[in-house]
Amino acid sequence: xxxxxxxxxxxxxxxxxxxxxxxxxxxxxxxxxxxxxxxxxxxxxxxxxxxxxxxxxxxxxxxxxxxxxxxxxxxxxxxxxxxxxxxxxxxxxxxxxxxxxxxxxxxxxxxxxxxxxxxxxxxxxxxxxxxxxxxxxxxxxxxxxxxxxxxxxxxxxxxxxxxxxxxxxxxxxxxxxxxxxxxxxxxxxxxxxxxxxxxxxxxxxxxxxxxxxxxxxxxxxxxxxxxxxxxxxxxxxxxxxxxxxxxxxxxxxxxxxxxxxxxxxxxxxxxxxxxxxxxxxxxxxxxxxxxxxxxxxxxxxxxxxxxxxxxxxxxxxxxxxxxxxxxxxxxxxxxxxxxxxxxxxxxxxxxxxxxxxxxxxxxxxxxxxxxxxxxxxxxxxxxxxxxxxxxxxxxxxxxxxxxxxxxxxxxxxxxxxxxxxxxxxxxxxxxxxxxxxxxxxxxxxxxxxxxxxxxxxxxxxxxxxxxxxxxxxxxxxxxxxxxxxxxxxxxxxxxxxxxxxxxxxxxxxxxxxxxxxxxxxxxxxxxxxxxxxxxxxxxxxxxxxxxxxxxxxxxxxxxxx
Amino acid sequence: xxxxxxxxxxxxxxxxxxxxxxxxxxxxxxxxxxxxxxxxxxxxxxxxxxxxxxxxxxxxxxxxxxxxxxxxxxxxxxxxxxxxxxxxxxxxxxxxxxxxxxxxxxxxxxxxxxxxxxxxxxxxxxx
Numbered sequence: 278x279x280x281x282x283x284x285x286x287x288x289x290x291x292x293x294x295x296x297x298x299x300x301x302x303x304x305x306x307x308x309x310x311x312x313x314x315x316x317x318x319x320x321x322x323x324x325x326x327x328x329x330x331x332x333x334x335x336x337x338x339x340x341x342x343x344x345x346x347x348x349x350x351x352x353x354x355x356x357x358x359x360x361x362x363x364x365x366x367x368x369x370x371x372x373x374x375x376x377x378x379x380x381x382x383x384x385x386x387x388x389x390x391x392x393x394x395x396x397x398x399x400x401x402x403x404x405x406x407x408x409x410x411x412x413x414x415x416x417x418x419x420x421x422x423x424x425x426x427x428x429x430x431x432x433x434x435x436x437x438x439x440x441x442x443x444x445x446x447x448x449x450x451x452x453x454x455x456x457x458x459x460x461x462x463x464x465x466x467x468x469x470x471x472x473x474x475x476x477x478x479x480x481x482x483x484x485x486x487x488x489x490x491x492x493x494x495x496x497x498x499x500x501x502x503x504x505x506x507x508x509x510x511x512x513x514x515x516x517x518x519x520x521x522x523x524x525x526x527x528x529x530x531x532x533x534x535x536x537x538x539x540x541x542x543x544x545x546x547x548x549x550x551x552x553x554x555x556x557x558x559x560x561x562x563x564x565x566x567x568x569x570x571x572x573x574x575x576x577x578x579x580x581x582x583x584x585x586x587x588x589x590x591x592x593x594x595x596x597x598x599x600x601x602x603x604x605x606x607x608x609x610x611x612x613x614x615x616x617x618x619x620x621x622x623x624x625x626x627x628x629x630x631x632x633x634x635x636x637x638x639x640x641x642x643x644x645x646x647x648x649x650x651x652x653x654x655x656x657x658x659x660x661x662x663x664x665x666x667x668x669x670x671x672x673x674x675x676x677x678x679x680x681x682x683x684x685x686x687x688x689x690x691x692x693x694x695x696x697x698x699x700x701x702x703x704x705x706x707x708x709x710x711x712x713x714x715x716x717x718x719x720x721x722x723x724x725x726x727x728x729x730x731x732x733x734x735x736x737x738x739x740x741x742x743x744x745x746x747x748x749x750x751x752x753x754x755x756x757x758x759x760x761x762x763x764x765x766x767x768x769x770x771x772x773x774x775x776x777x778x779x780x781x782x783x784x785x786x787x788x789x790x791x792x793x794x795x796x797x798x799x800x801x802x803x804x805x806x807x808x809x810x811x812x813x814x815x816x817x818x819x820x821x822x823x824x825x826x827x828x829x830x831x832x833x834x835x836x837x838x
Numbered sequence: 839x840x841x842x843x844x845x846x847x848x849x850x851x852x853x854x855x856x857x858x859x860x861x862x863x864x865x866x867x868x869x870x871x872x873x874x875x876x877x878x879x880x881x882x883x884x885x886x887x888x889x890x891x892x893x894x895x896x897x898x899x900x901x902x903x904x905x906x907x908x909x910x911x912x913x914x915x916x917x918x919x920x921x922x923x924x925x926x927x928x929x930x931x932x933x934x935x936x937x938x939x940x941x942x943x944x945x946x947x948x949x950x951x952x953x954x955x956x957x958x959x960x961x962x963x964x965x
Contacts, residue, residue: 344929355903363893482921562911574909605955615937616937827879827882835958836956
């Protein structure tokens with residue numbers, strides 16, 4: 278049933294993506310000849326934006342870290358407010374298709390192209406690899422197919438459709454995928470809410486530590502440290518021998534990989550070392566204390582800044598707004614997108630909260646990342662197979678639509694921005710197709726190698742990087758005439774280095790506490806500010822080389838319809 | 839700078855397409871590279887001032903929410919005990935209630951920006 282659901286979505290995607298599409302020019306391939314209606318375009322933007330991080334990630338973060346994870350979808354949505362206010366209409370009127378095009382057109386310096394193209398590639402790569410890994414984990418989690426099959430399916434389908442029809446295919450495909458995703462997240466959520474026992478509904482929002490509703494056996498396939506605040510008598514088996522009845526006392530218990538513990542009904546769900554106890558005060562407080570650094574207010578602000586300012590710097594999203602016919606239509610597209618994205622985000626928290634009462638063991642094993650797909654099977658006796666198939670199909674819709682936009686953006690960065698100009702339109706389209714295939718292959722290889730990647734860290738990195746590079750560049754380039762190409766280059770470089778270095782240091786060093794640790798784990802707040810400051814400072818020092826910008830700014834801020 | 843003409847053709851298919859659909863006389867493609875004139879500078883100063891003020895007003899509301907709401911939640915930790923239909927009211931606000939408010943703010947901003955467009959965009963050769 279699950280495989281049938283996924284096959285259905287993939288087939289429908291292929292039909293929608295290829296039906297009646299003929300690519301005649303680069304304009305067709307890259308921006309669907311700018312003739313997409315506001316409604317279809319907004320659905321396509323939302324369809325592209327709602328990725329694995331939204332479909333699977335939000336619910337899993339709520340289960341693992343607590344209600345504070347609600348700030349993620351809020352930031353993801355508010356990002357479109359910033360995009361609407363700061364870039365939608367002016368960037369569309371300027372008419373540059375890619376950010377490297379914008380940089381060169383606005384600052385008149387072709388030397389900036391490669392730098393901007395590399396940042397585009399990095400952001401797209403950091404964003405597309407988690408989509409592939411998500412596809413692999415979902416397939417392996419609910420079927421018996423091997424890990425690589427999910428990656429192979431996603432990469433092949435995307436390459437086929439996008440390579441065939443470019444943005445024209447991607448537009449209708451993504452608009453269709455939005456409808457699929459909304460259905461596949463909202464309907465199982467509603468059915469679950471109606472069908473689960475009222476006591477389970479109540480426990481999902483209660484103010485008590487969560488407990489196991491029935492005797493539950495948890496398998497730990499990695500070494501884990503549990504923290505208990507009340508003693509529990511449980512059947513423990515670690516190692517080759519059979520289970521032995523033990524009383525686990527209050528305090529920390531280190532478990533080797535392969536341990537199995539059967540917790541009795543009604544016992545408190547223990548906490549994983551370094552995370553918030555499920556249903557405890559820190560879990561229930563709507564602030565983000567990721568990794569338990571102890572500065573939840575700052576952590577919340579930093580995540581919000583990265584998402585609110587990072588969305589407008591995501592290259593695949595900006596490209597979508599170029600398919601609108603006018604600046605005014607681009608603005609209206611952004612408004613409609615906020616409505617569509619917000620509508621979607623109402624459902625994911627339902628899964629995270631219900632999992633707290635129905636399947637609290639998921640918070641202990643590190644398998645929480647596909648809770649949206651596995652929850653129906655754990656919560657219901659009848660109809661679970663159908664709901665699981667629906668959720669898995671929706672997850673695949675998310676992988677396909679987001680990856681297609683990202684691969685198009687990354688492929689364009691390679692073929693359109695890094696290589697010298699094509700001699701003919703046909704050569705350009707051929708190169709774009711090759712670029713998409715090349716990037717898909719590279720991303721698939723990385724996804725195959727990086728099985729245990731923390732998807733949240735990677736997507737967070739992409740947002741932080743976008744917010745610290747393209748966002749200051751676009752804001753200063755669109756709203757002031759001060760920016761010089763030296764300033765833009767210095768700011769791009771500083772922002773990219775600071776936000777990436779902070780993530781790398783956090784990943785390779787042991788977890789710490791205190792301000793240094795939280796500033797490194799959540800670099801957005803200071804790396805965005807540093808990038809703005811360097812861009813303005815260096816532009817000020819090189820003010821003599823400033824190019825007249827009145828014409829460009831007039832073009833961007835005058836009505837075009 | 840010898841490659842400059844080449845680069846213009848890279849972005850021009852889209853620009854040209856967009857211009858073809860509308861009054862192409864109102865916005866010559868060369869506008870982006872045309873040297874500054876006094877008239878243009880004066881017009882830009884007005885456009886930027888009005889659009890910037892509008893943008894600043896909306897962004898002020900966005901950032902007041904981004905920085906203010908977490909402070910509110912941090913200062914009132916017992917907020918999770920106030921419930922509506924059994925669900926903590928703060929969870930409902932964050933999970934459901936903020937989205938319509940954001941849509942409303944976006945809609946209002948877009949409408950005002952369109953009014954500014956209509957009022958200020960009387961270009962030579964335009965409306």
